[in-house]
Amino acid sequence: MTIAVLKYWILAAMGIGTSYYVNKGKTKQSLYKSKIMVRSMMMDIIGILMIIGVIMAFIPMELITKYLGNDSQLGLSLLGASIVGGITIIPAFIAFPLVAALQEQGANIMVITAFLTTLTMVGVATMKIEIGEFGRKFTFIRNSLSFILAIAIAITMGVIL
Amino acid sequence: MKILKFLKKNTLFTIGMMLYGLVAIIEPGQIKSVAYYSYIYFKELFEVLPLIVLLATVIDAWIPKELILKKLGKDSGKMGYFYAYIIGSISAGPIYASFPIVRLLMEKGASVGNAVIIISAWAVIKVPMLVNEVKFLGMNYMILRWVLTIIAIFIMSQIVQKSVSKEEALASKSNSKIQPLEIIEAYCIGCGICSKISPADFEIIDEKAKVKEGYSLGPTIKAASNKCPTNAIVINGKRSIE
Numbered sequence: 001m002t003i004a005v006l007k008y009w010i011l012a013a014m015g016i017g018t019s020y021y022v023n024k025g026k027t028k029q030s031l032y033k034s035k036i037m038v039r040s041m042m043m044d045i046i047g048i049l050m051i052i053g054v055i056m057a058f059i060p061m062e063l064i065t066k067y068l069g070n071d072s073q074l075g076l077s078l079l080g081a082s083i084v085g086g087i088t089i090i091p092a093f094i095a096f097p098l099v100a101a102l103q104e105q106g107a108n109i110m111v112i113t114a115f116l117t118t119l120t121m122v123g124v125a126t127m128k129i130e131i132g133e134f135g136r137k138f139t140f141i142r143n144s145l146s147f148i149l150a151i152a153i154a155i156t157m158g159v160i161l
Numbered sequence: 162m163k164i165l166k167f168l169k170k171n172t173l174f175t176i177g178m179m180l181y182g183l184v185a186i187i188e189p190g191q192i193k194s195v196a197y198y199s200y201i202y203f204k205e206l207f208e209v210l211p212l213i214v215l216l217a218t219v220i221d222a223w224i225p226k227e228l229i230l231k232k233l234g235k236d237s238g239k240m241g242y243f244y245a246y247i248i249g250s251i252s253a254g255p256i257y258a259s260f261p262i263v264r265l266l267m268e269k270g271a272s273v274g275n276a277v278i279i280i281s282a283w284a285v286i287k288v289p290m291l292v293n294e295v296k297f298l299g300m301n302y303m304i305l306r307w308v309l310t311i312i313a314i315f316i317m318s319q320i321v322q323k324s325v326s327k328e329e330a331l332a333s334k335s336n337s338k339i340q341p342l343e344i345i346e347a348y349c350i351g352c353g354i355c356s357k358i359s360p361a362d363f364e365i366i367d368e369k370a371k372v373k374e375g376y377s378l379g380p381t382i383k384a385a386s387n388k389c390p391t392n393a394i395v396i397n398g399k400r401s402i403e
């Protein structure tokens with residue numbers, strides 16, 4: 001464990017300790033909510049860790065570089081990643097290690113950013129619920145704009161970093 | 162049958178198992194190094210996990226969400242943008258969990274633009290998640306994406322504000338009869354807290370909470386509604402967060 005992480009741990013422990021001291025009931029209730037949330041993600045976490053293992057050790061780096069890191073077809077990779085991100089529903093929590101693994105194996109930063117951003121902001125799977133609450137026009141405009149802007153964010157990131 | 166149901170519900174786990182199986186068949190010698198990398202990332206993830214949980218807990222316990230929500234409901238002006246970002250960023254749960262809350266805020270006076278800010282910030286900017294992002298992609302990456310996202314969300318809110326009127330956005334809802342007590346099934350994660358707190362009123366069937374027949378609206382139901390991690394329990398058309 002690195003010192004930096006240890007520092008955060010202590011900081012967080014102090015925070016929660018203070019919170020507990022000031023209001024036991026409130027803190028307990030919120031802690032319980034967090035526990036349930038983590039528990040409901042457990043199987044997804046195990047699954048993503050298995051997938052990451054295969055990406056890191058089994059899938060040849062050239063393959064990932066070819067499809068997700070090749071400059072000559074960056075546009076296509078970018079679009080593909082955005083579409084996959086838009087239709088997939090996985091918790092953001094486990095998306096970070098996944099894209100970190102992909103990046104380490106040669107994926108382009110624009111491609112992983114596009115995936116990350118559309119993953120959370122565009123919701124094809126939840127569109128039906130969104131339409132139910134806010135109507136077709138709102139839902140369609142919001143999701144299309146999110147899609148376009150996610151790609152814009154990705155490109156900007158790639159240019160700056 | 163039960164196993165099949167389990168695999169279907171846990172898609173990522175199933176994919177992971179299938180990939181491991183594939184490796185075991187094609188190149189059994191490789192399985193050890195695959196497992197090694199899974200372990201490395203497991204370690205990384207669980208280093209930050211407690212910090213994320215703690216942050217989420219402190220935010221949930223101490224940020225006066227109700228107060229901010231109240232301010233947003235009125236004609237909130239420029240400060241409204243700020244409140245909208247805050248509410249979105251500190252809330253837990255998936256994007257669709259924001260929809261009913263945002264709708265209610267709109268009915269109480271929040272603008273279409275602010276609705277877009279809340280929904281988008283809710284989806285993308287999660288304070289505890291920023292820690293995870295720093296851990297796996299670095300501080301520079303996180304800050305840059307965060308800044309760009311805030312800008313992008315603002316642009317988006319202004320465009321939607323100009324193109325969709327509030328009446329249009331709110332007209333869609335079919336005015337279904339308000340039940341004294343109901344559970345929004347899409348939000349329920351089947352954790353069983355409600356049936357534990359109030360066994361006379363709730364039960365878990367097929368991993369979803371159901372309202373029992375002959376329930377009686379009382380303090381235990383209210384308590385269950387408050388404890389529900391996804392705020393899925395609706396009492397007289399109101400979720401506990403309101």
